[in-house]
Amino acid sequence: MSATDGAADGLSDPELAASLGDFESRHAEVNGVRLHYVAGGAGEPLVLVPGWPETWWEYRKVMPALAERYRVIAVDLRGMGGSSKPAGGFDKKTMAADIRALARRLGHERINIAGHGIGSMVAFAHAANHPEATRRLALLNTTHIDESYYDFRIMPPPDEPPPHRWWLAFNIVPDFPVKLLAGRYRLMIDYMFGLSLTDPRAVTDRDREVYARAYDSPEAIRACQGWFQAYQKDIADFASYGRLTVPVLGLAYGPFYEYMSKVLPQQAEDVRVVEVANTRNYLVEEQPQAVVDAFVDFFG
Known part of the structure; x- marks a missing residue:
């Protein structure tokens, strides 16, 4: 069963969206794919792009507070969660075009965008390829x-x-991850959170079940592998980008904060980097208030 199946157990996307308050789970056909997104609030659009092995639900703790100021749109990337699982198009430039097309479908010619992990690479690619459509960019713990x-x-x-x-090399191997993890993706979910949470309680058993359901099928595993298998093209695309002209915020902990502080000024003209304490990779889920505060200060 997937988190999108709609069974009345509280774990379907519509139920999860409703649990946050005034949010709705929706779909849109754009750029040749069907994207799932959850939207709520009013104001300037703020698109939130999650990372692996998560879904839009990664942003559950920050969405209600952000919706007091922004039109919040949390998107499942192509291949993720409630979005379609196509055969290709998993390079970050194409996935950024998905986000651009979705924003236009929703009536937004210019967006604020924030991403974590794989989503951070997509958000960066959006700013690089669609600067006229990007107001401000936030990168969480990952650069392109x-x-x-x-x-x-x-x-x-x-x-x-x-x-x-x-896991980068593991996800590039054809077929083998599907044979190992189909129906057992909770093993990967628990491993990754065990590796990178300072407080395991920040991602509950229920949250982990939401993610495991989203990745458990062979189709979903093959799709998420596509994000990694496109890395060589992503590297070549990145080499073709100039310095970003949009304002950029980097949010990270410890060594990643030091890394971002070093490389982001080489990649963009207007950069600020903020360190988030008492967390590691999953800072949105461990330190949601710090993320909200940084976003409000940066996005305005």
């Missing part, structure tokens, strides 16, 4: 993939601190 990814070690030396990103 570049050639440095080719330097990640398969066998790190014993003094190199974790995490060692074995």
Whole structure:
């Protein structure tokens, strides 16, 4: 069963959206795919793009507060959650075009956009390829993939601190992840959160079940692998981009904050980087108030 099946157990997308207050779960046919999104609030549009292995539900703790100021639109990327699972188009430039097309379908010619993980790469690509349609950009704990990814070690030396990103190579392998994880994706969900949460209670058993249902099918696993299998094209696309002209916010913890502080000024003309304490990768779920405060200060 998927989180989008609509069974009345509280875990379908419409039920989850309604649990946040004045939010609705919707779909739109754009750019050759059917995108699922959850929208609520009023004001300037703020598009929230999640990362792997999550869905729009990643932003559940910040959406009600943000909806007091913005028209919040949390989107499942192509291949994710309630969105369609096409055979291709998983490079971040194409997925950014999905977001651009969705925004226009909803009547927004210019958006604020924020992304985490894979979603951060898509948000960056949106600003790079559609600067006229991007008001401001926020990147959460991840910058756009570049050639440095080719330097990640398969066998790190014993003094190199974790995490060692074995899952990047794992997700590039054809077919094998499907055979291992179909019907058992909760194993991957629990591993990733176990690796990168300072407080495991920040992502409850119910939340993890929402994510596991979204990724459990062979179709969903193949689709999410597509995001990783497109990395070589993403790296080539990134090399063709100039410095971003839109204002950019980087939100990150510890070593990622240091990394962002170093590389983002090389990638954009107007940059601010904010450190979020007491968290690791899943800062939206561990430190939602810090994220809300930073967004309100940045997006205005």
